[in-house]
Each structure stands twice: as C-alpha cells, then as structure tokens.
Amino acid sequence: MARVAGVSQATVSLVLGGKWHGRVSERTAQAVRDAAGGLGYRPNLAARSLRLGATRTALLVVPALTHEYFARVYAGAARVADEHGFGVVLYPSPAGVGPARDPFGSARAAIDGVIASSMAADALTGIGDGGLPLVMLDSDPGVPGGPPTVNLAVADGMRRITRHLVALGHRRIAHIASDVDAWTFRVRTDAVAAELAAAGLPAPGRFVSALHVTAGRDAAVRALSAPGPRPTALLCDDDILAAGACKGARALGLRVPDDVSVSGFDDLSLATALDPELTTVRLPAESIGEHGMTALLALLAGRPAPPVELPLTLVPRASTAPAP
Amino acid sequence: MARVAGVSQATVSLVLGGKWHGRVSERTAQAVRDAAGGLGYRPNLAARSLRLGATRTALLVVPALTHEYFARVYAGAARVADEHGFGVVLYPSPAGVGPARDPFGSARAAIDGVIASSMAADALTGIGDGGLPLVMLDSDPGVPGGPPTVNLAVADGMRRITRHLVALGHRRIAHIASDVDAWTFRVRTDAVAAELAAAGLPAPGRFVSALHVTAGRDAAVRALSAPGPRPTALLCDDDILAAGACKGARALGLRVPDDVSVSGFDDLSLATALDPELTTVRLPAESIGEHGMTALLALLAGRPAPPVELPLTLVPRASTAPAP
C-alpha cells in the first residue's frame, strides 16, 4: 500500500488518520488517498486495536433479544456508539438470569467495556468482568460502590398505573406478575402493594406467570375465577402478559374493558396491535440504551458516570375503563 | 505472564492453546495453568487476530432489529457460530433497504465474513464487501455466479395460504401487501395472483401498506370499503399487517372471522397474542440463521455452500373461517 503510493508507511498512516495538516503536503496526501481508493484499502482493525490497546467496541449483555424492549435498548446504544466511532456487540445471555457462560472465554470480539441490561447483579460475576468497565441498566441501584447504573423509574410507573385504575373506580385489582426474579419485577410488586395500601384498598391478589402469552392467559383465568368477588381489573407486569390476560378474560366470556380492565407495561408495538389497544406505561427503551452507552463512554474516558433515572409515561388507551 | 510461570512465551501459548500433548511436560503445563488462573489472564484477541489473520467473527446485516423475525435469525446464526467459536456482530442497516452506510468505514469489529438478511442485492454493494465472503438470506436467488443463498419457500407458503382461503370458500380475496420493495414481497404478490388464477378466480385487489399496524388497518379499511362486492378474506403479507387488518375490519363493524377472514405471514409471537389467533405461515427464522452461518463457515473453509431453500408451514388458527 505504501509502496503503491510511493511513500512511506508513516505518511499513509498520517493521511488516512486525518491528522496530516501541516505535516504532509497536499499533493502527497492526495496521492495516498488515490492509492487507497484504487486498491480498496481497508485498515486492519486487529492491528490497530493491538497498537492502540482499545477496540472501540462495547458488549451489550441482554437476557433475550426476541423481546422487543431489548432490541430497542440495543438500537439506542448502537446509535450513540456509532456517533463516537464505537461498535456494539450483542451477547444474549443464554440463561436469561443466572450466571451466563463467559463470553470472553470463547473467541469473540475484543471489547473495551460491558453494558448489562436487566441482569441480576450476580449474573455478571459469572461473566467474569475482569476489571472491564461495566454499566448496568435497569437493575438494582443498591450498591454504592458498584458500577454506574441507568435505571427506569419503574416504581413510579407502577404507582401511576395503579392510581389510574383506582381513579377509574376499581377496588378489586389482581396483579398478574412475571415469574422472573429480577429487580425490575420485584419493584413492581412492591409498588402496586404500596399504592393500594395508601389508597386504603385491600392488597392485590398476585398471580405469577411466565413471560408468555399463554402463561399470562392462564394466570388471568386463575385470577378471574378465584374464590371471592371477581377482580374488575388485571394489572399486568408486561404487555405480553396483558395480551394473555385479555384472552383469558374473553375465554371466560368477559369483555375488555367493559367487564374487566387490563393494563400492561412496556408499550411494545404489541400494545397497539391488540384490539382494544392496551393502556400501558411507556418505557424509554432507546433512551436507556443511549444513556447506558454514554455512561460507558464516560467511564472509558475516565470521567465519572452519575446514576441516571429515566421517567416513565402512562399511556391510557382503550383496555381500561370505569369499573362496572 | 510467562515470567510469572517461570517459562517462556512459547510454552504458555502451547499450553493455553491446548496443543501441548507430548510437547510440554505435565508438570510445566499445570504450572502455566495455575499462573494463568492466578493472574486472571485473558488472551488479547486483537493480537491473536493479527497473527492468525482471522477474527472468528461474522457480521449479520439486517434491515431492522425490532422486527422479531430478525431477532430470531440472529439467534439461530449466533447459536451455530458459538458452536464453532465464532462471534456474530449485528449491523442493523439504517436505511432498511438501499445503500447502507459502510459499516467497515467507521471503526468496528474486524470480521471474517458477512451474512445479509432480506437485503436488496444492490444494497450490499454499498456495504463495500471488498472481497469479503458473503451469504445472502431470503433474497433474490437469481444470480448464478453470485453469493451463496439461503432462501425460504416464500412462494410456496403464499400459495398454500391462498389455497387455504379458497378451500374455505372465499372467492373475493384482497391482498394487503407490504410497500417494501424486496424480493420476498414481490414473490408474495406474484404467488397469490398465480394461485388465484389457477383456481379460476379473479385477480385479488392489492392494497399496499407500510409495515405498521396502523398502516395495515388503513389498508384493510380501504380494501373493505372499496366499490364493488366486499372481500370476504384479507390475505396479508405479514402478521403485523394482519393485526392491523383485524382492527380495520372491526372498525367497520365486521367480525373476524365470521364476516371477514384474515391471514398473516411469519408466525410471530404476535400471531398468538391476538384474539382470535392468526392463521399464518410459519417462517423457520432460527433455521435460516443457522443455515446462513453454516454456509458462511463453509465459505470460510473453502468448501462450496450449496443454495438452500427451507420449507414453510401453514398454521391454521382462528382468524380464518368459511366464507359467509
């Protein structure tokens, strides 16, 4: 490459690195660029990484990619990364929660830092973050000396949707809860209970379900056919569960929202694909990804990354109505 | 590292590379492993790549990650890659179709090959695959000397669902078609028309829509309120459009499937989240990802990668019923 341009390696590096101003003549620079174009030259990134000691690549660890939420977190992180010349590699932790296989053990892209989304704190120790800069998204903010966090105001969102239902006159509310043992879901259970207690209402029945439509439907059927007065609202931990809950209600001959109100959480595209559209809470998924990447970049630059908490928005739609 | 173990670099490399049998004494090997463990040693992948000339990393180019289909393709590709010690980096081509920004221009992971999913053939030229091994998924199989392809039997799937509707007695069928100009959608239009012609039925009205629920709903409303006799079935290019179509039908006071049958395509999780559940065609998304990665590995090993076509499955569910 340097040979073809008739100059030395150093000159090529300078020109292509964009820092030749006042150090290489314009004529020579142009010759180098022509040669590069002609040869279809592509810098060897491995060599560059080796020399620079950095790869300009971040690893995003998510429990499951098929959940739209994580795809959006990735999109946000990738956008910010791209603006700074970084790449983002995805590592869908197979176990979901629990210690993941070490993504560094096998041969994969070398990385400068890790962003972990919605993972249990201890699941990351399994990842063997050997001194690698780490940012945690949507996870337990408890640890003071721990990694920087970017969190969602999940508790506040859950309280808002609870208040929404209470304001509609609902007094018997069942909580269709995810069975995933993660901070984000524990918080939701506590927030619902606290808000109902504050309103002087009885504690909600809690029906645990896997994060699938069919499991959500079954949980809703259990909730609606439990002994005692029937709930008039199903408050679900997730839009997917809410979709199942709607099906469960209809399977029992109940109409949504006339007989039973149903609320979701996440504002996935699913929420507006359903009929009636779901009342839900919007999570700024892209935004959390962007903030996560920004925090990691700060860490990499030696700057502090203050904790962030992003607000959630209640999105009232047609699946909730005044209590019958 | 070599110093700590009291041996030479070469010995370390041999032991950690797992090819020391009969070349390094058991005692020395153990010492090396102990030292590695104690130091939390991590091989520098950049250096390895530089030396080996390969990165054991593939790039998967997709038009959009938020579509569940591509998340599943990724999952399949990543699974096979992992089995072979490869990583997969995702590149969501911003434009969807059309020339993408060059992912190699900016600093990102060095890669050994590219898998492109559902991309227009010319969109890849913009990607500047400078001699990089390339596999195309779900794209125009036309070119004989072109890259290996892994395709879906899209035309066959579309014909099957058309036959399904015809068998249910539908005679007036409207096609809710995606506005994306890609091979996979052009094939669908042709297949529907061909199958209806073969059955001696009139050509379907074709209503073009963006790949969103609301756009699908609008297209369905147009289809159902067009002059002339009302269609009794809406054959949609995608589950997302079908979800919109159901909403459109209901907005006009029609019941699904009693008054209008609706069919989808993809078998996303959305298909069973809806009520009634969608009759659709299942795409083996993971499988196509797996085959794509397998083909790329073959290419990388200098082996030929014969074209693959994967069959689709008709999944009859509750959104289609006999014509009224």
Next chain:
DNA sequence: TTGTAGGCGTTATCAT
C-alpha cells in the same frame, strides 16, 4: 515535509 524504527501480544518455526 517525509522516512526510519520500535513495539503492541500472539502464534509458529526453528534451534537447543
């Protein structure tokens, strides 16, 4: 304004 040279961490070859 341009060229020379050294070294990043790894693997492979060859010598000991």
Next chain:
DNA sequence: ATGATAACGCCTACAA
C-alpha cells in the same frame, strides 16, 4: 521438552 525469534499491520516518537 523448552526457549529464542520472527512475523502479523498499525501508530507514533524521533531523525533526517
């Protein structure tokens, strides 16, 4: 059975 050594391609002081 083990150690010395030379590359891989790039960047960057420093020399010319």
